[in-house]
Amino acid sequence: MSSTLHDLALFPGDLAPARSFFVGIDSDGCVFDTMELKQRTCFCPNFIDSFGLQAVSGYAREAWEFVNLHSRTRGCNRYEAVLRTLELLREHPGIKSSPVALPKLAGLATWLQHEPSPGLTTLRAELDRTGSAELELVYLWSIAVDEAIGKSAGIVPPFPLVRESLEAMRGSADIMVISQTPSETLRRDWAQHGLDGLVRHIAGQEAGTKSGQLRLATEGMYCPDRILMIGDAPGDLEAARRNKALFYPIQPGNEVESWRRFHDEALDRFFEGSFTMKYQEMLLEEFSVQYPSARPV
Template sequence: MDYVAQLKNLSVEHEFFIGFDSDGCIFDTMEIKQKECFCPTLIKHFHLQAASKYAREVWEFVNLYSKTRGCNRFNAVERALDLMKERHEFKTRGIDVPHMPEMRQWIKEESKLGNPALEAKVAATHSEELTMLLAWSKEVNKVITEMVHGIPPFPGVIDVLKKAHGKADKIVVSQTPLEALTREWTENKIDHYLNAIAGQEHGTKTEHLRYAAKGKYAPNKILMVGDAPGDLKAAAGNDALFYPIIPGREEESWAKFSEEALDKFFKLEFEGKYQEELMEEFDKALPTDPHWN
């Protein structure tokens, strides 16, 4: 499937457009996925067992408790390995944290950072390093399929989807694989509110908004909703507005969105001071540097 063409060819049905991140924003799935699926398999495939406590601490900081929260899994590996190299606990336990130069080069070259692109790269290069990375990523998906189910949307999400229905075109903007996104939205019977679901196969979040919305809607009528700085970056990269779902305050954030912010968006009162106040709160929620530095 030509995923880019799918987004570019989305028809404009309403005056407004809303993009929703999924993990940690619509669904309370970030903790279980990162702690029970991503991290244990990372420790296994990267042979970090001797420093598992510290590997887990680093991984959770990168993916849950810092400004890199919500980034693509391969960017997360790169950031986590860099932080692990800085920690003496790995060296003193005899672990030579890999640098993964071929992964880093692939990340620089590839915009659709997902298993299909990685599989193609492995087939072309037969790289042992990338083969290991792919094995880890595939096992992550397998464990997520087995582990993550029965998780409903945050309270307030369905209220927002209902209120926006008939007023805005809506898509998912995520770096989660498309299969998992489709399964989670379908399982909860809320996929019918959407015009499309964009996952990592469709490119970056910035690209999702560019292909689906930029130039089709007025900038002050495009809103990205997310819980991570990467979501804000995607909005800013397309001159769009941003509403934050603040980590740890998700229910409060959705209540405010339903009761106040969504109406301001539709009345064109969101841009300016109101959004700036939201951004101040969001910026305080996640640190840049780890506490062990």
């Protein structure tokens, strides 16, 4: 993704550093325990309904949850998730022998190849431009997902010690939410629990990829060993690596202990300069084994 004024305009306020440290933090599954709720009750049922997969709903659910919860693509952009799930389903023997016709969504694949900020607004523009019936399916699915998420918004509190960690960091670090969730939902979730005032910026899917967001917010502005990304998914780690930043993993299923360790140990190490690559590799050993890149669905 290239840096443009349009991208920068998506960040409220001035991006010039106010502190010498920078912390980027993911939201769903990292700060809030919302991944299972959103994926199982909002994204997946609407995926099955919108794309006519009722007859193979068991396979569809298994594939959706593999892509969005249990594999290296956990936390990816929702439109990428649709393509990846359909790709897995196409290879599934149970689907091959069924009469169900999976949508090809070639227009979605083309759009994702050239769109740096895949979100509802940019999808609407592509739909208006092409008049594609398949893109309209995707658009209506996305709206249905947001409506379902809206009903459960703000119910799930942050993990213990998230607030305390943010409060401990904010005097020394510029903190930014880096996420692929729509910005409106993010602002609502963070405001609902009084966390929005503890961070400098909140960036959602409209501001581009996580890697692109991190680059725009940090490139040439902080020493690499003073930039930290906190996240629960391989995509968060990838964003950190591409920007030569440090990474702290929040382990899915072990989030409370991950935050305790961050609050009691990693945070001081980061500020004192002892958050070394050796320390990071030790943390990542457990993290990496959780996420296969592929498996038969």
